Amino acid sequence: MYRAHFGIRHNMKDLLDAHITLGGRLGRGHKGLYDTINNSLYFQLGLALASVGVITSLVAQQMYSLLAYAFIAEDFTTQATLYTHHQYIAGFIMT
Incomplete structure (x- = not known):
């Protein structure tokens, strides 16, 4: 993803962990999905x-x-x- 020289960046793990469904009623969202995909x-x-x-x-x-x-x-x-x-x-x- 986007990465600058100043330590300002976005990566897939942070984006997936920050994702929350509309209203937040469907659980934890995508927390841990990145690790699950990469480790399994x-x-x-x-x-x-x-x-x-x-x-x-x-x-x-x-x-x-x-x-x-x-x-x-x-x-x-x-x-x-x-x-x-x-x-x-x-x-x-x-x-």
């Missing part, structure tokens, strides 16, 4: 797999809606199987 390999793996799964799902939808090859536009079965194939991959990655 399982949390990092979960975030990475969720990101790759969402990207794979978006690729499936993009390939289904905007066809890259002319011959795929004529064959609905190929379109449907490509879409289903990539959605299955996304589902397996996200679970």
Whole structure:
């Protein structure tokens, strides 16, 4: 984040710890979230797999809606199987 030569700075840990929900009725907010993410390999793996799964799902939808090859536009079965194939991959990655 922003860091100056004079010791004035913002970092992610301070920003997350200072965050309080509107009204403050939902608990401690984001206190400890930075340490949890940085110290837990399982949390990092979960975030990475969720990101790759969402990207794979978006690729499936993009390939289904905007066809890259002319011959795929004529064959609905190929379109449907490509879409289903990539959605299955996304589902397996996200679970």
